[in-house]
Amino acid sequence: MKSINQCILALSMGVSAIAQNMTYGAENFYRSNNVTVQPISFPTQYRTTVAGNLFYLKDQSNGAAPAVVVGHPMGAVKEQSANLYATRLAEQGFITVSIDLPFWGASMGEPRNVVLPDLYAEAFSAAVDYLGIQNITSVDRERIGGLGICGSGSFVISAAKLDSRIKAIATASMYDMGTLARQGLQNSQSVDQLKETIDEASQQRWTESDGGETQYTSANATAVEREFYDYYRTKRGEFVPVGSTLDLTTHPTLSTFTKFINFYPFNGIETISPRPMLFIAGDQAHSREFSQDAYSRAAEPKELLWVPGAGHVDLYDRTRLIPFQQLTEFFQTNLA
Numbered sequence: 001m002k003s004i005n006q007c008i009l010a011l012s013m014g015v016s017a018i019a020q021n022m023t024y025g026a027e028n029f030y031r032s033n034n035v036t037v038q039p040i041s042f043p044t045q046y047r048t049t050v051a052g053n054l055f056y057l058k059d060q061s062n063g064a065a066p067a068v069v070v071g072h073p074m075g076a077v078k079e080q081s082a083n084l085y086a087t088r089l090a091e092q093g094f095i096t097v098s099i100d101l102p103f104w105g106a107s108m109g110e111p112r113n114v115v116l117p118d119l120y121a122e123a124f125s126a127a128v129d130y131l132g133i134q135n136i137t138s139v140d141r142e143r144i145g146g147l148g149i150c151g152s153g154s155f156v157i158s159a160a161k162l163d164s165r166i167k168a169i170a171t172a173s174m175y176d177m178g179t180l181a182r183q184g185l186q187n188s189q190s191v192d193q194l195k196e197t198i199d200e201a202s203q204q205r206w207t208e209s210d211g212g213e214t215q216y217t218s219a220n221a222t223a224v225e226r227e228f229y230d231y232y233r234t235k236r237g238e239f240v241p242v243g244s245t246l247d248l249t250t251h252p253t254l255s256t257f258t259k260f261i262n263f264y265p266f267n268g269i270e271t272i273s274p275r276p277m278l279f280i281a282g283d284q285a286h287s288r289e290f291s292q293d294a295y296s297r298a299a300e301p302k303e304l305l306w307v308p309g310a311g312h313v314d315l316y317d318r319t320r321l322i323p324f325q326q327l328t329e330f331f332q333t334n335l336a
């Protein structure tokens, strides 16, 4: 277990000054008086069910509107960060859907908290299906975009490679979960450590096939881990879905985390072109290498937007830092 934890969040790195001020502009649970929120669920191509929220302006005009699907950070649920982004975009006239990734939150899937990147990506396409066929508000099928925060940044890219109905793609504080699992942050994990991690997960799989207890990944030691802790384990961003417990939230199972080792979201990223991509990250973020890498491998049109002074988790909920204006303009321009 120890080496997986080291693999997930290996480095003790500097965390931005803002990140250390927990209260600075943190509005994870922001609600808008102008926006209607409605719980929804819809099927995937594999007949599993994804749970989400639908957001639209209370006075949404009847004309066809552009839409955006929003995915939450890895280990989170839609109530964490995704609802906030979906609400703020809905205020600007987009019809938005925040989703719970399969096996997380209110979405279907047993056991809970397992890792299956293909199904995570599929959830974005399933949300596009939903938006394109439902009649509550009129969505223009040709004007649907995707937005992924943290791990969902890599899942929405993975989805967009296979689904040309996703017409514009934005990420915030993106984590490439594949590179993270293989190499750690900033290439901090050696091949020997990777093999050790694989051995641990494999042995844990024996334990589980023998009927033993599921183990979960966990970490709380480094500066990076504390940055996550300040969000997920304080009233700033803590959320426990129905049927779960606080201890269970945020932790993928140990024996499935290794599925990310086969996940290469940026391979073929250039085939998304000419659909536009926008990568947003804090210039102090411990995860900045992932946005940088995706940006350099993507083809035009593409944009890399550094938020001065912001760390990784800052862009989950600090509304004074999240560049909603540029995000809105990106989708307005590219879903016009």
Ligand SMILES: *[C@@H]1O[C@H](CO)[C@@H](O)[C@H](O)[C@H]1NC(C)=O
Binding pocket: 021, 022, 023, 024, 025, 026
């Ligand atoms: C933290 O941010 C709040 C605003 O949200 C501000 O009032 C306070 O002065 C900041 N504290 C520090 C130590 O910077």
Ligand SMILES: *[C@@H]1O[C@H](CO)[C@@H](O)[C@H](O)[C@H]1NC(C)=O
Binding pocket: 032, 034, 091, 092
């Ligand atoms: C809510 O709607 C009112 C009336 O259209 C508008 O003046 C206000 O700016 C909107 N607020 C937000 C946060 O979008």
Ligand SMILES: *[C@@H]1O[C@H](CO)[C@@H](O)[C@H](O)[C@H]1NC(C)=O
Binding pocket: 133, 134, 135
């Ligand atoms: C939406 O409306 C169309 C045309 O009226 C209808 O065929 C379709 O079944 C409706 N879809 C849903 C999900 O209600």
Ligand SMILES: *[C@@H]1O[C@H](CO)[C@@H](O)[C@H](O)[C@H]1NC(C)=O
Binding pocket: 220, 226, 229
């Ligand atoms: C994790 O770290 C925080 C401080 O950053 C501490 O308050 C908390 O008790 C720790 N939790 C565990 C489970 O070690």
